[in-house]
Amino acid sequence: MFGNLGKMMKLAGEMKTRLPEMQAKLAETEYPGEAGLVENGPSVRAVVNGKLRLLELRIAPELLTDPAVGAETLGEMVVAAVTAAQETAGDAAKEAMRELTGGMDIPGLTDTP
Numbered sequence: 312m313f314g315n316l317g318k319m320m321k322l323a324g325e326m327k328t329r330l331p332e333m334q335a336k337l338a339e340t341e342y343p344g345e346a347g348l349v350e351n352g353p354s355v356r357a358v359v360n361g362k363l364r365l366l367e368l369r370i371a372p373e374l375l376t377d378p379a380v381g382a383e384t385l386g387e388m389v390v391a392a393v394t395a396a397q398e399t400a401g402d403a404a405k406e407a408m409r410e411l412t413g414g415m416d417i418p419g420l421t422d423t424p
């Protein structure tokens with residue numbers, strides 16, 4: 312019983328020192344998301360950082376001149392690309408937390424992006 316407590320205390324100490332550095336690394340990393348396809352690549356590409364801040368949004372020029380693509384469709388593609396980028400960032404944060412906690416699920420800590 313006390314062996315597990317000692318292990319948890321050691322893990323807590325490690326987390327205290329490693330968490331800020333992990334958070335900084337995640338915040339600096341860029342996570343892309345895409346929606347739709349045109350001849351040369353994605354129709355819409357979004358990039359967020361680990362804090363989920365939108366850093367870049369690119370729309371393929373040919374998408375803007377396509378009469379079949381209306382404002383509503385374009386809006387949906389932008390939302391899809393941003394959402395995909397945010398999900399990628401969230402998944403990376405969850406994986407980093409899993410590594411930091413040694414695979415232990417800690418409510419409120421491992422379930423946030």
